[in-house]
Amino acid sequence: LHESEERLRILVQCAPAGVAMLDHNLRYMAHSRRWLTDYQLGDRDLIGRHHYEVFSGIPERWKEIHRRCLTGVAERCDEDRLEHADGSVDYMRWEIQPWRTAQGDVGGLVFFTEMITERVLAQAALRESRKRLAEAQEIAHLGNWNWDCATDKITWSDEVYRIFGHPVQSFQPRYETDFLAAVHPEDRAAIHQATLATLQTGKPYLMEHRIQRPDGSERIVREQGVRDADADGKPMRMYGTVQDVTEIRLAEQQMTRLRDELAHVTRVNLVGELAGGIAHELNQPLAAMANYAFALRSTLQGQLESHHTQEMEDCLSMARAIEDQAVRGGDIIRKLQGLMRRESSQRILVGIGSLVAEVTEMLAYEVQSARIEWDVEIPDDLPRVRIDPIQIQQVLLNLCRNGIEAQRDVGRVRRIRISARTGEPGWVVLCVRDWGPGLSEEVRDVLFAPFVTTKQGGMGFGLPISRRIIEAHGGRLWFTPDIQPGAEFCCSLPIESLQ
Numbered sequence: 001l002h003e004s005e006e007r008l009r010i011l012v013q014c015a016p017a018g019v020a021m022l023d024h025n026l027r028y029m030a031h032s033r034r035w036l037t038d039y040q041l042g043d044r045d046l047i048g049r050h051h052y053e054v055f056s057g058i059p060e061r062w063k064e065i066h067r068r069c070l071t072g073v074a075e076r077c078d079e080d081r082l083e084h085a086d087g088s089v090d091y092m093r094w095e096i097q098p099w100r101t102a103q104g105d106v107g108g109l110v111f112f113t114e115m116i117t118e119r120v121l122a123q124a125a126l127r128e129s130r131k132r133l134a135e136a137q138e139i140a141h142l143g144n145w146n147w148d149c150a151t152d153k154i155t156w157s158d159e160v161y162r163i164f165g166h167p168v169q170s171f172q173p174r175y176e177t178d179f180l181a182a183v184h185p186e187d188r189a190a191i192h193q194a195t196l197a198t199l200q201t202g203k204p205y206l207m208e209h210r211i212q213r214p215d216g217s218e219r220i221v222r223e224q225g226v227r228d229a230d231a232d233g234k235p236m237r238m239y240g241t242v243q244d245v246t247e248i249r250l251a252e253q254q255m256t257r258l259r260d261e262l263a264h265v266t267r268v269n270l271v272g273e274l275a276g277g278i279a280h281e282l283n284q285p286l287a288a289m290a291n292y293a294f295a296l297r298s299t300l301q302g303q304l305e306s307h308h309t310q311e312m313e314d315c316l317s318m319a320r321a322i323e324d325q326a327v328r329g330g331d332i333i334r335k336l337q338g339l340m341r342r343e344s345s346q347r348i349l350v351g352i353g354s355l356v357a358e359v360t361e362m363l364a365y366e367v368q369s370a371r372i373e374w375d376v377e378i379p380d381d382l383p384r385v386r387i388d389p390i391q392i393q394q395v396l397l398n399l400c401r402n403g404i405e406a407q408r409d410v411g412r413v414r415r416i417r418i419s420a421r422t423g424e425p426g427w428v429v430l431c432v433r434d435w436g437p438g439l440s441e442e443v444r445d446v447l448f449a450p451f452v453t454t455k456q457g458g459m460g461f462g463l464p465i466s467r468r469i470i471e472a473h474g475g476r477l478w479f480t481p482d483i484q485p486g487a488e489f490c491c492s493l494p495i496e497s498l499q
């Protein structure tokens, strides 16, 4: 008996965990060495001493547990906090079992405890670092994935779900149905090809492609994939990253656009200077033309009085037209010079009807030879507008000429409609519509930028200059979207001067 007791004592003493056996009064009967070290008790002899005397500051909740266990129930806890007398903290796992006497009564308690501080701290550190990683992924819009090739199971980090437009960890993704199906149809074949190539050769891939989210929106992602193979070179898994670079690419496009615009502005400035010089040079010959035309008209008028023939009559009206156009040319050049010098133009009250009538008259020849029908819809009670008539006529001429040129190859009836209506309070809206092929995709977004033209020999100046003139009047110039067939441009003109 003595020998067996001794063996039991050694077994308890050497147990690699905190073990203690207490009697019904919670006095120590036996304990392991580990019990002393775990609870920082030194070499104290605990046998016969009361548990609460050894641990004087023991919390009430533990005393409560002891009382319950002494009634015959076992209790356990997988993670509990233990505060030492010096204030330091440990974590432990414990189990308390009541032991029974030969008569079957509860003779006392056996405590088993295991210090798990290192594991708890490591788990907390792991949780923290996972959280930081997730935060970093969310900020950088960069997720990571892992694809087990044998089972076709893919693991996505939370950010990958967000990038692909799904609730986080909402399903178990698979290569074909969830990843490949989300890739934009035009990019799908290339991505699949790159994946297969990496699986076969082991060479990582890096690709940028589009994806479609369930809500229909499109994103641009940058994808990198690496392969892991077994000793025989058989692919085991692929893993990699996916980054949403949509905003970066949009910013780059915007920057390219701004650079292009800057280049345009520089060229426009240069052309502006050139135009200034040309305008100056043209002034003289135009004035001379106007003078000669005047002299010719006067001479023809004198002749006509003596020999009146239809031919002479025709010559006279042509001389008049030449004179009018030369004078008008001079006016335009002066206005152009004014525009460059930023001189404010002269605004007068004008009726839209008469303004349009002059323009249709000026275009009569072109319209007739292009076999175009005029359709002018201007209400009689439309308020008059305060504008520079020459400048606004220039705008109307540009818009009408574009309409005429657009219908050059049109087989059906060719028509230009000039219409006007009251717009927002204080404004009249003037529109020019044609029945041509409409605006081509390539120019639609850049229509009002200088040098944009689809015409052979076109300058791409008509619309930007027109817009500048209208904006100088405080108004707007725009094209009406979704006109079928043809194109319509409208501008707003002020009823009262804004300056």
Ligand code: ADP
Residues within 6 Å of the ligand: 398, 402, 403, 406, 434, 436, 437, 438, 439, 440, 443, 447, 452, 453, 454, 455, 457, 458, 459, 460, 461, 462, 463, 464, 486, 487, 488
């Ligand atoms: P340009 O007439 O010298 O080309 P614009 O600035 O007047 O310069 O016009 C720019 C471009 O806009 C044209 O080349 C043409 O492609 C397009 N455009 C303008 N008006 C029309 C229209 N009514 N119908 C179709 N395209 C048009």
